[in-house]
Each structure stands twice: as structure tokens, then as C-alpha cells.
Amino acid sequence: MTRLVHLSDLHFGYEHAGMVESLLACVNRQEADLVVVTGDLTHRARPDQFAAAADFLSRIKAPLLAVPGNHDIPLYSLMMRFTQPWAGYRRSIVADLSPAMRVGGVQVLGINSVDPFSWRRGALRNGVVRAAIARIDPAAMNIVAIHHPLQQAPDAPKQLARNAGTALAMLEEAGVQVILSGHLHRWEAKFLLGPGSPARILQIHAGTALCARPEDPPNEFAVLEFSDDNTLFVARHHARNGTYDPDGIAETSRFSRVDGYWQSLD
Ligand SMILES: [Fe+2]
Ligand SMILES: [Fe+2]
Numbered sequence: 001m002t003r004l005v006h007l008s009d010l011h012f013g014y015e016h017a018g019m020v021e022s023l024l025a026c027v028n029r030q031e032a033d034l035v036v037v038t039g040d041l042t043h044r045a046r047p048d049q050f051a052a053a054a055d056f057l058s059r060i061k062a063p064l065l066a067v068p069g070n071h072d073i074p075l076y077s078l079m080m081r082f083t084q085p086w087a088g089y090r091r092s093i094v095a096d097l098s099p100a101m102r103v104g105g106v107q108v109l110g111i112n113s114v115d116p117f118s119w120r121r122g123a124l125r126n127g128v129v130r131a132a133i134a135r136i137d138p139a140a141m142n143i144v145a146i147h148h149p150l151q152q153a154p155d156a157p158k159q160l161a162r163n164a165g166t167a168l169a170m171l172e173e174a175g176v177q178v179i180l181s182g183h184l185h186r187w188e189a190k191f192l193l194g195p196g197s198p199a200r201i202l203q204i205h206a207g208t209a210l211c212a213r214p215e216d217p218p219n220e221f222a223v224l225e226f227s228d229d230n231t232l233f234v235a236r237h238h239a240r241n242g243t244y245d246p247d248g249i250a251e252t253s254r255f256s257r258v259d260g261y262w263q264s265l266d
Contacts, residue, residue: 002104006222008182009208012052013043022244038182039069039147050092069147107137113148122148124167133174143178230257
């Protein structure tokens, strides 16, 4: 069994400061094989915000894989956004914007979906998608980690990233089995299997782990357990009353992969 923790949208600089330590304790309690962070580590890509995010990540005991979100490049400073968009992220978090890592039975493929010229919406560049596909491990469960969703419900509050449909088709054709994303600040999993129909890719959007935006749903993170018999158990951990506690599981889901297609077991 391989256990992943999925964190997204930490938004240091606009975070629930009182929630940080309890999130860290709950994440470390999982003893995960890997912690995946799908972007928006900071709120405004400022040095102090990157420093806070880096300090938080440095205290996670498990190996770590992170990809940037749109909030991790400057928004208001157009000069910086267009000439040095990744300077802060690379200096404080990690130089590789699309890292890959094999742990246990899973291969995680990071994809950078942030576009300085389309700040909120993002874009999937074919070359970046192809580079991820080249690192697919046929012997593993292949999981893409990306900030922007490649598919979303019709009432989603944000526009789908440019070229998302093409990228999703490319990844599906290449054999990717799971996509972990964020950006929407809301949970989505089962719906994306399709209305009653199985799918080759299971997409899971985690909400925001720490952002203090008042209109957001409760803060959350996900724990995913991949078993050798091609089943996946997902636990959605919620913060309650301003803190995370080990018993704060709002929802669990089970999925099975049969003949290359995911099905809900619930
Ligand atoms: Fe976000
Ligand atoms: Fe975002």
C-alpha cells in the first residue's frame, strides 16, 4: 500500500495562522510515503510568504513534491510577472516546476499549468504535457499533480485552463490513471467519473488547506491509499472550529480500477 497526502492552496500570506500547526501535526501523523502540494503555496508570491511556505514544508517529515499555482507568480508587478515569474518560487520552494517522483507503487508526475499571460486561468502547454508523459512508469500507478483542474463541474467558479481538454485526452491516452489538482478551493471527485459511467482517469480536486477567504468551504486536505489490488481509498480531512484534529474526517470514498476503468465502490 502506498499512502499520499494531498495538500493544495496553502495561500501563505492569507492563511488561517492558527490552523498551521494542527495541519502540520495531522499531515505528519499520516506517515505518508509522499506529500503532494498542488500549488498556490503563497497568496501574493512575496518573499515573506514564500519564506513562511518554505518553513512549513521543511517541517513535513515525508518526501515532498510540489507544483506552482497562479498565486505563486506576481500578479500586480507586471514587469516581474513577465520577466521573472518563477524567481521567488524557485528560490524558496524548488527549482523544478514539473518534478516527478516514484514512491512505492506510484509514479507522481508534476505539471506546471501556470501561465504568466493568463494569470488566473492558466494553460496546458503541449510540450510540458509531453514531458510528463515521457516520465510515465508503465509498472506503476501514474498520478499527475497539477494546480489547475483539467475537468470540472459546470457550476465551477473559475474558467477551465486553456488547452485542458487536449491535455486530458493526451494524458488519458498515455496511461495516466489519477489527477490531483486544486485551484477551485472546493472538493470534487466522484462527479468527475461521469454520470454513472466509468472513466480511465480519476480526478480529485482538493479544497484549500489553509486559505482564510471567508467564502471558501471548510479547509481540508486528502489522504489517498493505493493498494496493490488496484483499489484506492480517499479520506477527506476537514478543519473544524479553526483547527485540524486527527478525527476530522468529513468523507471517505473507495474506488476500484477494473480493466483500466475506475468505478466507485460506494
Ligand atoms: Fe488558490
Ligand atoms: Fe489558484
